[in-house]
Amino acid sequence: MPLTTIAREWGRIGCLGFGGPPTHIALLRRLCVRDRQWITASEFEDAIAATNLLPGPASTQLAIYTAWRLRGTAGAILGGVCFIVPGLVLILALAAFFLAGGAPRWAHGAAAGAGAAVAAVAVQAGLGLVPASRQRATTPAARLRWLGCAVAGGAAAATIGPWLVLVLLAAGVLEVVVRTGIPRRPGVPAVPVVLAVPTIGGSAAVAWVAVKVGALSYGGGFVIIPLMQSDAVARHHWMTGGQFLDAVALGQITPGPVVQTVAVVGYAAGGLAGGLLAAVVAFTPSFVFVLAGGKYFDRLRADTRIQAFLSGAGPAVIGAILGSAIPLALALQQVWQVVVLAAAAGWLLVARRGVVSALLAAAALGVAAAAVGLPVG
Structure with a gap:
């Protein structure tokens, strides 16, 4: 998968993710499971459970993790940054x-x-x-x-x-x-x-x-x-x-x-x-x-x-x-x-x-x- 796709899609979620973690999870599920089928439904639910075990912002970690599953370290860093930056600015x-x-x-x-x-x-x-x-x-x-x-x-x-x-x-x-x-x-x-x-x-x-x-x-x-x-x-x-x-x-x-x-x-x-x-x-x-x-x-x-x-x-x-x-x-x-x-x-x-x-x-x-x-x- 091109990194440009991750930048575009994770950036879009970062721009549209009003409403906190429930919205972020729903948008990531729609993208990765329903629309693009990059990740199976059971794998996505496991990812939610795993990130909820960690300290810190769970929905941000889920965004980083799903991008990591698709393109490794480069994807995780790019996807996480694109998810965070719009709201931060x-x-x-x-x-x-x-x-x-x-x-x-x-x-x-x-x-x-x-x-x-x-x-x-x-x-x-x-x-x-x-x-x-x-x-x-x-x-x-x-x-x-x-x-x-x-x-x-x-x-x-x-x-x-x-x-x-x-x-x-x-x-x-x-x-x-x-x-x-x-x-x-x-x-x-x-x-x-x-x-x-x-x-x-x-x-x-x-x-x-x-x-x-x-x-x-x-x-x-x-x-x-x-x-x-x-x-x-x-x-x-x-x-x-x-x-x-x-x-x-x-x-x-x-x-x-x-x-x-x-x-x-x-x-x-x-x-x-x-x-x-x-x-x-x-x-x-x-x-x-x-x-x-x-x-x-x-x-x-x-x-x-x-x-x-x-x-x-x-x-x-x-x-x-x-x-x-x-x-x-x-x-x-x-x-x-x-x-x-x-x-x-x-x-x-x-x-x-x-x-x-x-x-x-x-x-x-x-x-x-x-x-x-x-x-x-």
Whole structure:
């Protein structure tokens, strides 16, 4: 297969992939399985399962993996880049526009409106993961551990966001120990790195936030929120709470991976160079995981220790996503934003409508609020 075909098709998905991982998976399945028949349906489902075992953005890893299956290393790199770049360019352009001090009032209103809905989106994302995760808890003891890990993840996300990585790792390792005994090489090397975080700043701090997002996050796009929020808002003061809400909203309404939210944080910290650094650091692990481990994916899926780790980390991830809604909601500054949040919650959780439409409607309400003179800052 020509590399030009991979560039064209994966780039098209990168441009049209509004709606997060479900949309990306559907577009890749349509292309690779239904229309072109490059990959069988069972192979594609196995690829989804394998990439969901990895930390980082699963749909991005699926895009890289399917391109790797077709054209090896060159295809994986080209396909992944073409999938990522369209949304990255757009989100950096929007970051420059919305974070600029001279942006028009209607733009600030749109950002404030979309940001107000983000807490509801987080709740929807967390609740959507519950059924599949609960299926892994087959005994009363396992269900009790599931609940404990979920509560721990929620508490960590709401109060100690930067340390959430330790909670996720501990929950996963605990389940491995319960099921298989003490592992020979327990997954604790990350602890010294995390303990060094308070001493770094500048580009190193941006890179560390991106590492947590790209290499240490389990459970999809929304678990990155508590991993970034405390660093971006409270520790380094790169952004205000409202600007962080805007960043999360931008990551939801732009095409491509939701993880590109980290590029907005990087832009706030260090301009265009900071945004590009954050994106490169966050996405590099996905390429490394696929290129180094793609041929071992079948073995990875069958590894009981991996399955046990995910059974423990999974409920902590769900708790973290749900817990992240608390500081997101508390960051709202205006009464009208609380009304928008309530409306978005009804739209997403009761009417069960789409995320992109909810955010666009919230942005329109924000524009209307700005037009009638309500405060939007």
